[in-house]
Amino acid sequence: MERYEPLKIEQKWQKKWEEEEAFKATEVEGQPKVMLAEMFPYPSGAGLHVGHVRNFTIVDVLTRFFRQQGLNVMRPFGYDTFGLPAENYAIKTGTAPQEVTAVNIANFRKQAKKLGYAIDWSREINTSDPEYYRWTQWCFLQLFKKGLAYQKESYQWWCPEDQTVLANEQVENGKCWRCGHEVEKKKMKQWFFKITEYADELLEEIDNLEWPEKIKTMQKNWIGRSVGAEIDFEVEGGAPKIRVFTTRPDTILGATFLVLAPEYAGLEYIVSDDCKDAVAKYKSDALKKSEIERQENKEKTGVFTGAYAINPATKEKIPIYIADYVLSGYGTGAIMAVPAYDERDREFAEKFDLPIVEAELIDFDAYGTPKVTYRMRDWLISRQRYWGCPIPIAYDKDGNPHAIPEDQLPVVLPEVKDYKPDKSGRSALAKAKDWLTVEIPVKDPKTGKTRMEKMTRETDTLDGYACSSWYLWRYSSPHDDKAAWNEKAISYWEPLDYYCGGDHAVAHLLYIRFWCKFFADEGHLPFREPIKRLLYNGYINAPDGKKMSKSKGNVIDPLDVIDDGYGADTLRTYEMFIGPYDMDAAWDTRSVGGVYRFLNRCYNLCFDEEGSFSPLESVRDDRSEIASEPRDDGRERSGSRVEKNTIIRHKTIKKVTEDIHRYNFNTAVAALMEYVNELYKNGASKEDLTVLAKLLKPFAPHLASEMLEKLDSDDEWPKWEEKYLVADKVELVVQVNGKLRAKFAVPVEDLEDEKKITEMVLDDERIKKYTENGIKKTIFVKKNKLINMVV
RNA sequence: GCCCGAGUGGCGGAAUUGGUAUACGCGUUCGACUUAAAAUCGAAUGGAAACUUCCAUAUGGGUUCAAGUCCCAUCUCGGGCACCA
Secondary structure (H helix, E strand, C coil): CCCCCHHHHHHHHHHHHHHHCCCCCCCCCCCCEEEEEECCCCCCCCCCCHHHHHHHHHHHHHHHHHHHCCCEEECCEEECCCCHHHHHHHHHHCCCHHHHHHHHHHHHHHHHHHCCCCCCHHHEEECCCHHHHHHHHHHHHHHHHCCCEEEEEEEEEEECCCCEEECHHHEECCEECCCCCECEEEEEEEEEECHHHHHHHHHHHHHHCECCHHHHHHHHHHHCEEEEEEEEEEECCCCCCEEEEECCHHHHHHCCEEEECCCCCCHHHHCCHHHHHHHHHHHHHHHHCCHHHHHHCCCCCCEEEEEEEECCCCCCEEEEEECCCCCCCCCCCEEEECCCCCHHHHHHHHHHCCCCCCCCCCCCCCCEEEEEEECCCCEECEECCCCCEECCEEECCCCCEEECCHHHCCCCCCCCCCCCCCCCCCCHHHHCHHHHEEEEEEECCCCCCEEEEEEEECCCEECHHHHCCCHHHHCCCCCCCCCCCCHHHHHHHCCEEEEEECCCCCHHHHHHHHHHHHHHHCCCCCCCCCEEEEEECCCEECCCCCCCCCCCCCCCCHHHHHHHHHHHHHHHHHHHHCCCCCCCEECCHHHHHHHHHHHHHHHHHHCCCCCCCCCCCCCCHHHHHHHHCCCCCCCCCCCCHHHHHHHHHHHHHHHHHHHHHCCCHHHHHHHHHHHHHHHHHHCCCHHHHHHHHHHHCCCCHHHHHHHHHHHCCCCCCCCCCHHHHCCCEEEEEEEECCEEEEEEEEEHHHHHCHHHHHHHHHCCHHHHCCCCCCCCEEEEECCCCEEEEEC
């Protein structure tokens, strides 16, 4: 007897799919389309891990499901290749990141093919390929032209280990998200994208997305819209007015002092001479304080500036303090403190012995102007690193930035020998002397003539998130050399219908929405939201329940699972069966064996000794008596095995179809297992097996293809018919006071006759003993085939 | 501190609209095949009882003919935010 040999079968089909370019997608006007993608991976040297497999398989199950349903499906693939791991490796070993990246991509591609994914390999993209980043630079220039990419000198998070600035989203608990080193604040001139320009729309449109509530809430909190007012306070002695932001302008009568952030601009005009030293010291201490220290010690600190302001409502003189509990980057960096209504102000007031006035609330119209403020800041995008997309900017001799003309794109990353950033904090690009100088055409404002001017290139590179903020659109025309994306192609395929990932809840998913709105405004995109549905999958942990990590030695390598003989189909199906897709799950090696046994049973149903399927009735006659034995539950008592199979076949089609639509992949697999168990009991017809193979194909495409080939069938998704879902006899549940007391097999038409049912039930010995003293009422629920007698 | 999730057998988990709790898988036990083992096939498997019941969905209350599901309170775990005025 032939045994199920997954590796042999899988090789055969993978070769076939590759040769046929089986998953190539082309636009067909009028045919409904579906586009799906996972969050493209960073191709690390370690290769695919089980988390990738879960993520990619979810996309693949949906991809194949929709293909089998006759939709025009596109499922591309790509690599997010710029970033620190390759660069740090380059610094350590001198190997060019370009080289390492090429090797890692080749490995990822090979592994993804080994998993049998239905990928259109002609749509493979790579963010560090000049063919790609040429258009990342083009995107930057569009933002630059509209003033949405701008430079600003401000205090920024700086990682002393990686020698680069970090965005707010890249600082986790006061530490660098990559190396874990404590970050500090440094005043620097940096590039920003003005994401705040779109804050309102980004917030408002969240509710229209088919995204998990968790992600939507996180984005809303991140944007953090607050409605309030700005109020000006005169400063005694003629210093510039202090403008504060408050959400409670109605409490102004209780404002007994002002507090400024230590970084408050214009502080020098306010501080009195005798307080200068104390203020200067407090300010420098605050800047040195790490984020960790600020978080751990929430005890209020601050110093008096020696200056006073006038409360415009009470006309009283109130002192001005500086304190680090007021943040420079939010609102105006200054607050009116109302200790009677605000807990933090109260703490401060108590510590510094300031008055706490329980004043009445007033209508504030006379004192403030309405103002909306956001917690979200502009997106800091420059990085002092080599391995990133060069910012297409050059500086004239006065230091003014100029756009590199679009016909000079891409600005290609120059080859260097030493990848270390220099001591001044500039990236290794500063060492590429030849590359650094560039000639840019400049229009002379007086003569109107254009002349070439020598300039110096920007040595910062773009945050990797910029590269991934438009890649979904590149998929629609991945090798177009005329435009970032082709308008016709993108309007057919996009927006993306399904996006699946388990990371980047805020940053990436907010940035890509921001760029979408910008490019829609520029007339380049025909939609304002890039992603219709988001599936946010959970992590896979080690068998001990802990996170997998090399140092703990608990990593499961998916390729080992395949090569151990289980094969890709088992791995894929197991990871779908492991639990609800959006919950974390622990790897269980023994359960992998269980899924393998299931696929083996599928195989054995289809391939007997002669290598042909086992037709119903011809085999397993030894069990025919058992099979036709009436069962206790009374269901289908009269049905033949063929009739039983027909019912369960249609039930299974319905269950699997609906489960995949609901992303309940685990219960879809369970339903297939139940179906196979039934076929083992009853025997299987060709029709039974064909349906099995079709339903199995999204999960285990190689085995299913092998079965379908044997059965001489296409893979068109089967349909169920409701009429087969109703057996002629059904099981009636009888409860007394809500407790299960008996089950009856009744003809389905009897459910229409409540009186008949009631009489029959009351006449039964099992029920009689409970109802001797009479019944108060009966509740009959036809839908649930249930009757409850209340005594 | 605030905002979300979640808590069901020995284990991972089902129960989709308030209606048969524990689907499916793992593990365990027994049986068939075998000289034997593996593989495979079949049966049993929440706990106490013992032939008919009782108790079980984190804990305590409530609503209902009926609650894992709804309401109130409490505990535990996970995630997010964390001086945002």
